[in-house]
Amino acid sequence: MSDTDELRREADAVLADLVGDHQGAARLRADQWRAIEALVADRRRALVVQRTGWGKSAVYFVATALLRRRGSGPTVIVSPLLALMRNQVEAASRAGIHARTINSANPEEWDTIETEVAGGEVDVLLVSPERLNNPDFRDHVLPKLTSSTGLLVVDEAHCISDWGHDFRPDYRRLRTMLAELPPTVPVLATTATANARVTADVAEQLGTGQDAVGTAGQGSPTGTLVLRGSLDRESLSLSVLRLPDAAHRLAWLAEQLDSLPGSGIIYTLTVAAAGEVTTFLRQHGHAVMSYTGRTENAEREAAEADLLANRVKALVATSALGMGFDKPDLGFVVHLGSPSSPISYYQQVGRAGRGVEHAEVLLLPGSEDQAIWRYFASLGFPPEDQVRRTLDVLSASDRPLSLPALEPRVELRRSRLEMMLKVLDVDGAVHRVKGGWTATGTPWTYDADRYAWVERQREAERRAMLAYAESTDCRMELLRRELDDEGAAPCGRCDNCSGKRFTAMPSADMVALARGELGRPGVQVEPRRMWPTGLPAVGLDLKGRIPEQHQAAEGRALGRLSDIGWGNRLRPLLSAQAADGPVPDEVLSGAVTVLTDWSKGPGGWASGQPGALSRPVGVVVIDSFTRPQLVRSLAERVAEIGRMPLLGAVTCTDGIHPSAVPRSNGAQRLRALHGALVLPPEVAESVAAGPGPVLLVDDFTETGWTLAVAARLLRQAGAEEVLPLVLAVQG
Structure with a gap:
């Protein structure tokens, strides 16, 4: 038996352990073996671009086992998400590979892990890209790690490229590590979501060059092996269902969720929407959990475990649940709202159908999608x-x-x-x-041409995603073409190839319930309690905690601009292009409902509870430069309905208005607002004559500092409390 044959036999045996095949029948795919052979036998660099579920992790775990047996140091895997790390630590253990992870969730373990690595007890160390530029890790741990690494793996390597859909600048720190690696240390980069431009850029960022392309490319023994396979996913059936509005989409989910195969993921575009969907589905008996970037780490782990064990029907998630989450039997992925890129859409739907013959993928696009895309594009x-x-x-x-x-x-x-x-x-x-x-x-040179080109790419992706939703052609073929998959052809499975599978309209009763849930106004507005750091350095003698006697109380808003209920109603009203005018009756009615619920809720002035707020003695409005009629009429109508006097307005010094003040960050906004907002003497006198709480009315809040500065002025004038009421919260 040749050395190559013996290495192949050994590699297949490790694979069998990895996948739990006790009969030893498991065999590596042809390109899996080519990558492993390049890494272990030739100590080369390889870039593997293969579809989700193809088995990229098997390549680096099998290669790790073989290299460790041959005396190599530990494998270092740079991995972007905690979910990916948790999955991979568990997978590695099945093949007898001891894996550890260093990330923001386990700082108390770092010293122990570093000792284990130094002692040769760790086979695989997974690190987040953010660790690579943490000063302590970069200066003290990384040099030792670089000198002892046996294999470097860059998982989800498209993150390196700013042409890609999920560029992460921390990943570029890898260039430093690559430059310092001994030339005999193999390197593997893997991704499922790279078009031709991203593939070339990743190779460049890794400093490897590219002298073999496709599964047939040979390259030189010392060059980079690029293995790019078909991105078709035979198990996925793609569909698009257009419904009239958010209430219909939510109602459809409530009625049809149980008919979807197995358990799955419901993606939303915003954190607020994830909360709305989770609440409604739970109200109608569905076992679902929310999973977003704001979910605590322990709750995330519990949610992942519940989905993996099929204890929940679905996780309602933002893109925080994305790369690397591995559940082979995931039966469906539904998008309530369209991602802005076909590439990121392909990646997210690729969570489904890895280990089952059939999985449903459904897009429910919404009218709010493009507004949300524009917001994220502004960042x-x-x-x-x-x-x-x-x-x-x-x-x-x-x-x-x-x-x-x-x-x-x-x-x-x-x-x-x-x-x-x-x-x-x-x-x-x-x-x-x-x-x-x-x-x-x-x-340093500002590469304006490159940044402009990237933005044009993003705009092209947004147009392509709109075309995907409207297309009558094969949907899988369209996605594969967006990823420059040369073998793209009609799939025969999507709704355009094989006929519509989802056509039922939800019942009128469920739509009414969904409309009622989405139409229920009222979210809390948390007051600012601490001044931003660094204000004394720019001439403001404000630091530490805002004195309690100068703070606003907790306020209320009708909704968030990012939600699919009131957000869809308020975005057109508050957009930069909207014409000013009196407050619409529907919005006024919502404000009255919010005030009524507020007054009767815990601590409200009509609750009868000990220590509850006193009833507001008057209304003060914050002058608006962009929407004076809207804000003034809202304050006037609220005062009239509540039988309270309109005490006047917090005004702006000449030429300065809150709408013209930067909203970029809280410190900048506060710096500009300080001294710009004033309380006219006659308004201060009316407030002092109360005495009692004052209702403070504005159109919307983003950083919270306009409300905080206005509240401070009113409290200094003698207001017992300041109760902010705004139409919307940004975010």
Whole structure:
């Protein structure tokens, strides 16, 4: 038996252990074996682009076992999601591979894990990309890890590319690690969602080049092996069902969920929508759980376990449940609202049908989808003037600046600021150290052409997703073409190939119940209790906790702009293009309902509870520059219906209005609002004459600082409490 044959026999035996095949009949696919042979025998670099469920994880676990037997150090897997890590630790154990993970959820274990790695007790170490640029990990752990690594795996490698749908700048830190790896250490990059441009870019980012393409490419023994297979998923049946509105979609789900095969995932575009859908489905007897980016880690683990064990019919999830979640028998994926990219859609639906012959994939597009896409599109890489401003601030500082310290100086919200800094770090313009960020002084060029090209790609993807929903052609073929799959052909399974499977309209009774649930107004508006960090540095002597006697009370809004109930009604009313006018009767009715529920609820002024709020003695409105009629008429009508006087308005100094003040982050907004909002003497006198709580009316709140500054003025004037009432909460 040749060395190659012996290695193949050994590899198939490891695979059998990995998949629990006690008869030893399991055999690697041809391209799985080619990748493993390249990694183990030739110590090459390989890029594997294969469909979800193809078995990419089997490649690196089998390769790990073989390399460890030959004396190699541990495998390091860079993996983006905790769900993926948890699945893979469990999978590795089946093949006798000891895997450990370092991520934000287990800091108390890091020292122990590092000791185990140093002692040779760990076969696989999974790390999140964010760890790669954590100063302690980067400076103290990563160098030792790099010197001892036996195999480097970059999972979900499309995240490296800003042409891809889920670019993560932390992934680019891998270039540093790759540059320092000994040349004999093999590297494997894997993804299921890369078109030709992303594939080429990933190879470039990894510093590998690309001298073999497709399953037939050979390449040189020292070059990169690129294995790209068919992206067809024979088990998936794709469908699109258009229903009149959100109430019909929610009602359809409530009536048809039990008819879908097995258990599955219901994707929504926003956290708010996930909450609405979960609440309604539970009310109608369905075992479902919510899973979003705001779900606590312990709750996420419990939700994953319940879905894996089929204790729930579905998880109602945002894209937080995405890459790497592995449940082979997942029977369906439903999207309540359309993702903005066919590539990300393909990835999410790929969760289904891995280990079953048939799985249903259904898209229920909504009228709100494009508005939500536009919001997320606004969070891309900032314009050059904002980037330069950040670099100037860092250069002028004699110490590292944290994100909270930067916010008062830079007009960017924190998540966008952090993403920008990570890109600048990779480009060498800034450096992350203990305590924050510093400028390196390295010249940096704003690649406007590249950023514009990326945005054009995003826009093309949005148009393609709209076309997917409207298309009469094969849906799987369309998705495969978007991923540059040369073998794309009609699937024979989707609704356009084989006929509609989902055509039933929900019953009128269920639609009415859904409409009632979505039409129920009222969400809490949490008050600001702490001043932003760093204000003294920009001339504002405000820090720490806002004095309780200057705070607003918890307020109320009709809804969130991101939900599918009141959000769908309020977005057109509050959009930049909307004409100003008196408050619509439907919206006024919702506001009255919110106030009534508020007054009778826990702590409300009509609840009769000890220590409850007193009834408001008057209404104050915040002057609006963009919607003066809407806000003023809302305040007037609420005052009239509640039989309270309209005490006047919090106004703006000449030429400055809250609508013109940046909403980029709380510190910037507060800096601009401080001194710009004023309480006219006659209004202050009316408030002081109360005395009692004041109802404060505005159109919507995003950062909460307009309400906080106005409440402070009213409390200083003598208001017993300030109760904010707004139409909408952004987010």
